[in-house]
Amino acid sequence: MASTVIHAYYDDDDVLMHAVKKVKAAKHHIEEVYCPFPVHGLDKAMGLAPTRIAITSFMYGCLGLTVAIVMMNYIMIADWPQDIGGKPSFSYMENMPAFVPIMFEMTVFFAAHLMVITFYLRSRLWPFKKSENPDPKTTDDQFVMEIEVHDNEAELKELLLDTGAVELNIIKNSH
């Protein structure tokens, strides 16, 4: 389905924040905001749901800890319980202090790496990915707010100019 969006350009993050609040108050749906740097409070102003990535990280950490314990219990205790320098390899608990450094590192390794991969998957980032930027300026000094147009072009334009937009672009057949 062909859709039309309007791109409103801003040159200041404070103006952008006010604009977002105004557009939200006028009950328009903001498709996307492109910024050159993180703007504090923008997600709140747009009403985005909080991220759950920390929760996934916790679960990955638990997984890493389990992997470490199962691995070392199998190798050092169950499979071939050798006497190495008098270490008590009769049970996992008896020799546990020696395993803690690995348990810790595996927890951190799993938590960190799997969380990063989760982030890449969820935000659709990979090498050779085609950039989704509407305008190179949004990586330097301009902010772009993208709003879908439904037969209300004139009204939207007026509202956006009112919020301090420095430039408006109508894009037909976006996506």
Added chain:
Amino acid sequence: MYTFSNRLRIGSFILMALGILGIGIGFVNAPGTVEEAKAIVAAAHDDGHGGAHGEDTTHAMTEEQGAAAAHGEGHDAAHDEHVLHQLQNRPWAAVYVAAFFFFMIALGVLAFYAVQRAAQAGWSPLLFRVMEGITAYLVPGGIIVFVILVLSVMHMNHMFTWMDADVVAHDELLQNKSGYLNPVFFLIRAALFLGGWIFYRQYSRKLSLAQDESDDNSNFKKNFRWSAGFLVFYLVTESMMSWDWIMSVDPHWFSTLFGWYVFASMFVSGITVIAMITIYLKSKGYLPDVNDSHIHDLAKFMFAISIFWTYLWFGQFMLIWYANIPEEVTYFVTRIEDYKLPFFGMLAMNFIFPLLLLMNSDYKRVNWFVVMTGIVILCGHYLDVFNMIMPATVGDQWYIGLPEIGSILFFSGLFIFIVFRELTLAPLQPKRNPFIEESRQFHY
């Protein structure tokens, strides 16, 4: 201005009165002769107090029988003497552990306060008066610890074996250490540490109050410089203090990271007390500008320093366990054999509990959650001090009974009384701190 509520004041007096009663009973019940000591051990054995303690005494008895069979009467008498000293030490050690625990809270808060000043933290100036209130306990608490040390030097108890000239005469290891571990130098060092800490505390408080009334920032800048200087002094003296006051109850044992370990314990207990008193004062409406974010920051510190403490605990334990050198490992052997529950219990209380409860960002803003975790952390760090002092002073004759609980009650009452009385002396919000506006607007 804060007004000391009557209920809290009376509560602190009741705690002190009950505490003195418990401590007094502890001293009265301590045995005077070998026969009394034997009767106490036999009674404890027969009743079988239950749990770990019952097994401990059984263990002691079998060891005694085995030893007696092997070495005859002479060794038996020496063993009885040893048990007598342990039982006589118990009320002393109980008082010492509690006195040091509450003193170390005040000292930990002082270190945190100096860090906040030296780092020019923007979030914490709103809490400076709370911290200054807590560090007021440094003066009476430090004096009490010092008096206990002086009484030990005067041979009122047997907590520090190296203070006993007879023991040193038969112990080459202690003779070699006597250049450092001798009673006079010991007391001089203690006085020097306490003098330095108390001086910084009083002077910084004075500058902090003067800054409220002044029309430039000179007091603030002076306080910054003194705080930075204090931190250097503190790092050195805190480490030496931990060798002197705690490690030297086990004079044959040594550990290099012990000073850090004690520091982590006092730092986390101090921060926990700051958080708890801040939440209390806020709930009474005295700190209107303190918001969730301040509590969140304090809870983050509680969480992070709990993990830091565990890191050091494990760093010390694992290195000694791994290498298993007999002269070092006895320290943990006695603790694992005779103190299994407190030794591993404190690990759960000081690590697993705060790790799981304070990991969630939202929970760090829930006041009752922070207070509940704080109570567990404080109990855990009391046990930590208990585990450091008791095995060397009372050995397997330990029990958390009247003298221990009485000492906790007495010193908590004294702590509450001193801290909250100090809080009434100055407005709870600094007026002219350059960062106070940032702190008021602090939002995370």
